[in-house]
Amino acid sequence: MAKLTYSKVNQDILKMIRPPTSAWGILFLTDLMVLGFGILCFAWQVYTGLGVAGYTRPVMWAVYITNFVFWVGIGHAGTLISAVLFLFRARFRNSIYRTAEGMTVFAVMTAGLFPLIHLGRVWNFYWLIPYPNQRQLWTNFRSPLEWDVFAVSTYLTISSVFFIVGLIPDVAVAREHATGWRKKLYTLLSFNWRGTDRQWKHYNNAYTYFAALATPLVFSVHSVVSWDFAMSINPGWHSTIFAPYFVAGAIFSGIAMVITLMVPMRKIFNLEDYLGDWHFDSMGKILLFTSLIVSYAYAIEMFLAWYGGNVYEKSVFWDRAFGHMGWAYWIMVTCNCLIPLLCIKKSIRTNIMAMFVISIFVNIGMWFERFVIIVQSLSHNFPVFTWKAYAPTWVELGITAGSFAWFFMFFLLFVKFLPAMAIAEIKEILPMPGKKRAA
């Protein structure tokens, strides 16, 4: 980044939001087609009923809840990078945090759809919200599902606010170079920011407190998501390690998604000066560290099932590895425990193509982790006569594909219309212009 100047940062990052090319248009249209198919699948489910999903007793939570946990997890790395690494003053975050934060908001927006899709009668979703009604019935605040409503909606609100606030000084830069409707949009989004000392003073103070509030929030949200499972007495779910295990897994999958998104972005927009070996090396270390935590959790789960002496627990975990869904378990172990071990070598961490491939494997592995935890545990419940295999239907797979398209639709719009890198924060780690160098 030594070659960069303040002016060059403006030029390079504003280049990204130039009017879309035809390649972007084709990509966006393809994405909309997949999304359209997902919406059709959902419409079919609403019209026909939840029976079109592959739910079969005892597997009454399946791909939709898998997707919910997967997408909430993806969001966590964004908050880790934008808030936790901000508090620790990790300077490598400055180039990647905007994309990671955008990813968080879009991932949580995607995750939030799945409990509603899973409801079946989606029009009754408002029953989740505590509101006065004629029968004086309130929601049950002792239920982890109600905690989830509060946790996920708080997370979406705070991460969106954090994202929008972070954009203010950079959108002001875009405003100064835009014309027409874009100028109006950027003027609105920048709150007419002018970078006065008064504005910076209160802005920086508030930003620190957003980071301070978002840090415990990120740990709480996935803990609450894990308690959706751990608070039940279902074998395979009822475990005290679920909260830290889920949080580490969320950061692990989120970092992988950041790498998956940043590698093509770097190539397409020629961002080599902004995303160098240093950034991928640092992200590789986080990936490796969280992979080791997740691997430890897989091992300790197995150990507890054996050492705890609970026959049902033992049976579930034996079935998990060697039963009818063993293939999914071993995909999970290979992608989440073995492949990320390559990141031990610095030459791999700084090899951008290798990191991209590893991140794809981790994304796949982490989706399967949630699938295994949810579906396999339910399919191998207490009474033997209820044991039943589950396979997703085309409706569930269509909605899942649609959720990816929904996420990428927002992401594609984001990189084309908003500064996808934090201009002001990148400038902060560059040498100041001028001779006296007040820093």
Added chain:
Amino acid sequence: MSAKRQGVLAIFEDPGSVVDAIKALKSGGRRKFSVMTPVPNHDIAEAIDTSQSPVRWCTFIGGVVGGTLGFLLCAWTSLDWPLITNGKEIVSIPPFMVIVFECTVLIGGLTNLFAMLFFAGLPDIVQGEAFDSRFTEDRFGIWVPCGRQDAEAVAATMRANGAEEVRVEAA
């Protein structure tokens, strides 16, 4: 949108010169001026004003109010329709703590946002300072509101401290 403004706008390339110019303005008895920068700068911030932003207190109060409201919501609704499960307390503190925490963060975060907007004067509709688009790129600016009679002296101070461009704005 721009208001009627009178004053001097000085544009600097060097943040060190901005610090010198601020010191010169202060030693000349001027307290009312604004500095515009593309990035926050500690030296400039310290030269202007070392007081703490009140945003933190608003955030703290917002968090406390949010947590309290969260607890009251859980306790009141549970007492409104008492449903005893497993012989547990109607007002069960441990499970309610999740809601208390989320409400603390939610209301604290929103208060933080609104306090920041309020104290920073955003959205900046008044636009009390003259502005140059280079302040979002690589230049630093000082806006000194003053009458015509003072404008020349202020401009001279700015030039003496390294301003690369000085503009006098008259209403």
